[in-house]
Amino acid sequence: MQRFARSRAPKQAINWLCSSLNQSRSFQTPSFATVDAEGISGSQPAEVSNLVQGSWTKTSNWSTVLDPLNGEPFIKVADVDETGLQPFVESLSKCPKHGLHNPFKSPERYLMFGDISTKVAHMLSQPDVSNFFIRLIQRVSPKSYHQAHAEVFVTQKFFENFCGDQVRFLARSFAVPGNHLGQQSHGFRWPYGPVTIITPFNFPLEIPVLQLMGALYMGNKVLLKVDGKVSIVMEQTLRLLHECGLSMDDVDFINSDGKTMNKLLLEAKPQMTLFTGSSRVAEKLAVDLRGRVKLEDAGFDWKILGPDVQEVDYTAWVCDQDAYACSGQKCSATSILFMHENWASSPLISKMKSLAERRKLEDLTVGPVLTVTTETMLGHMKKLLEIPGSKLLFGGEPLENHSIPNIYGAIKPTAVYVPCEEILKEGNFELVTREIFGPFQVVTDYKDGQLQMVLDALEKMEAHLTAAVVSNDLLFLQKVIGNSVNGTTYAGMRARTTGAPQNHWFGPAGDPRGAGIGTPEAIKLVWSCHREIIYDVGPVPHQWQIPPST
Numbered sequence: 048m049q050r051f052a053r054s055r056a057p058k059q060a061i062n063w064l065c066s067s068l069n070q071s072r073s074f075q076t077p078s079f080a081t082v083d084a085e086g087i088s089g090s091q092p093a094e095v096s097n098l099v100q101g102s103w104t105k106t107s108n109w110s111t112v113l114d115p116l117n118g119e120p121f122i123k124v125a126d127v128d129e130t131g132l133q134p135f136v137e138s139l140s141k142c143p144k145h146g147l148h149n150p151f152k153s154p155e156r157y158l159m160f161g162d163i164s165t166k167v168a169h170m171l172s173q174p175d176v177s178n179f180f181i182r183l184i185q186r187v188s189p190k191s192y193h194q195a196h197a198e199v200f201v202t203q204k205f206f207e208n209f210c211g212d213q214v215r216f217l218a219r220s221f222a223v224p225g226n227h228l229g230q231q232s233h234g235f236r237w238p239y240g241p242v243t244i245i246t247p248f249n250f251p252l253e254i255p256v257l258q259l260m261g262a263l264y265m266g267n268k269v270l271l272k273v274d275g276k277v278s279i280v281m282e283q284t285l286r287l288l289h290e291c292g293l294s295m296d297d298v299d300f301i302n303s304d305g306k307t308m309n310k311l312l313l314e315a316k317p318q319m320t321l322f323t324g325s326s327r328v329a330e331k332l333a334v335d336l337r338g339r340v341k342l343e344d345a346g347f348d349w350k351i352l353g354p355d356v357q358e359v360d361y362t363a364w365v366c367d368q369d370a371y372a373c374s375g376q377k378c379s380a381t382s383i384l385f386m387h388e389n390w391a392s393s394p395l396i397s398k399m400k401s402l403a404e405r406r407k408l409e410d411l412t413v414g415p416v417l418t419v420t421t422e423t424m425l426g427h428m429k430k431l432l433e434i435p436g437s438k439l440l441f442g443g444e445p446l447e448n449h450s451i452p453n454i455y456g457a458i459k460p461t462a463v464y465v466p467c468e469e470i471l472k473e474g475n476f477e478l479v480t481r482e483i484f485g486p487f488q489v490v491t492d493y494k495d496g497q498l499q500m501v502l503d504a505l506e507k508m509e510a511h512l513t514a515a516v517v518s519n520d521l522l523f524l525q526k527v528i529g530n531s532v533n534g535t536t537y538a539g540m541r542a543r544t545t546g547a548p549q550n551h552w553f554g555p556a557g558d559p560r561g562a563g564i565g566t567p568e569a570i571k572l573v574w575s576c577h578r579e580i581i582y583d584v585g586p587v588p589h590q591w592q593i594p595p596s597t
């Protein structure tokens with residue numbers, strides 16, 4: 048979000064934009080929307096507002112988002128600075144610790160959220176509405192139509208999952224008989240009350256919506272902050288939610304830089320903060336907020352190809368999707384691929400190379416990298432190539448003929464081979480396991496007797512988000528799964544690291560602060576705590592007498 052000289056749009060980007068305009072000419076802008084996803088441009092910039100204490104507000108301090116495809120300043124965001132925090136602090140402080148609803152207070156709100164979910168699910172199933180969000184996502188976080196569609200589809204299915212009575216079932220309690228008549232213990236799911244959600248740029252709709260709704264379902268009041276580069280998507284989503292019955296006061300929405308948000312958190316003291324983003328910020332917030340956090344942080348995700356080589360074309364395709372779809376900007380993207388020597392002697396790598404080379408900017412199957420520059424990615428590659436025995440497998444060059452502004456990255460899908468023995472060496476491990484949030488992966492191989500070396504590498508890693516064990520050899524699967532911890536691990540010859548839908552728990556394991564997203568279990572774990580009410584209503588036994596002191 049910096050001001051940049053306007054650059055000429057490249058031929059491919061213009062062609063692509065024209066074809067997408069033609070494709071979507073028949074779509075109407077939905078009634079709740081205040082922007083036209085197709086029409087936003089340097090000459091017709093969109094504006095993003097804040098929402099606090101039930102009203103949409105603007106500020107005098109606008110930051111500008113550059114169109115990732117051509118550098119035009121195309122979105123103006125009303126940024127709140129440190130002097131504008133008070134309304135947000137006050138708004139959050141109005142919510143008590145026992146929340147907006149709980150099993151003993153306003154239980155009708157559980158039903159209300161079931162109804163809201165039904166309406167939103169229906170709205171998102173309308174082609175005008177889904178296309179609006181698909182295109183809006185593509186404009187700010189460029190990814191292929193298919194990938195943006197998947198994001199909207201998963202979000203719609205999530206809402207379908209929480210229609211009717213499903214929200215109140217999230218707050219299901221249990222009871223255990225007591226020691227005497229009249230005594231019974233009941234376990235309840237209790238909200239935290241005032242909470243905050245902070246999310247990154249890469250899934251502008253899915254991540255904030257799934258976390259936001261989970262928080263609301265369980266009875267919390269939410270202050271939401273989405274990365275400013277993409278916050279237009281959630282601003283429009285909130286307008287959709289309001290149209291479907293969400294109260295204007297249940298969610299506040301702030302646009303600010305990270306430092307200002309950090310200050311707000313220290314002042315507002317939310318009971319819980321869900322942070323999704325880099326490990327650097329996650330660790331800072333864990334300290335600043337004295338542990339009142341749940342974290343979904345960096346992913347250095349691994350895939351192991353076992354000894355049983357089969358379905359090489361399919362496996363190559365999944366490897367390509369896992370590493371390079373969304374230009375590698377999924378926290379679940381494969382960062383390192385370990386192949387058994389049997390795969391190393393198959394045509395896998397040459398097939399992966401061909402698939403990577405099909406990707407093109409015109410259809411956004413490869414595109415701008417929003418948080419890592421070309422220079423950083425290629426610099427990292429150079430350092431890896433200094434490791435003895437390493438070599439470039441494919442890619443390794445900047446994208447050509449584009450006008451992606453140079454605050455963003457633009458490289459061809461890249462794979463660098465590093466020998467497994469070298470990866471484990473003290474000086475190399477940190478370098479090789481650095482997360483590059485772009486179309487970049489490390490590939491290595493291991494011999495039949497070297498599985499332990501691979502497992503040692505997994506043990507040394509710090510992020511344990513997604514993983515894939517590609518094999519149908521049950522003993523091999525057992526060995527790898529039993530010796531690793533990643534929170535979302537796919538196992539079997541169709542295993543992948545990316546593409547978790549709303550019906551799979553998604554989140555890291557091995558960290559008590561780890562959050563989850565999507566499923567009822569994730570919602571209950573992240574957005575509610577346990578409260579035990581022990582009823583002890585009597586009667587006191589007939590002729591009871593005061594016993595001796597104990």
Ligand SMILES: NC(=O)c1ccc[n+]([C@@H]2O[C@H](COP(=O)([O-])OP(=O)(O)OC[C@H]3O[C@@H](n4cnc5c(N)ncnc54)[C@H](O)[C@@H]3O)[C@@H](O)[C@H]2O)c1
Binds near residue numbers: 247482
């Ligand atoms: N685990 C997951 O589910 C998941 C999902 C998506 C992305 N990620 C990770 O996110 C990272 C990419 O996103 P990014 O680079 O935009 O992350 P980031 O940590 O820089 O930013 C994430 C969010 O935090 C805000 N922020 C930054 N500093 C802050 C501070 N001091 N206090 C409060 N808020 C602050 C940002 O404005 C943004 O909204 C990658 O590491 C990726 O693996 C993880």
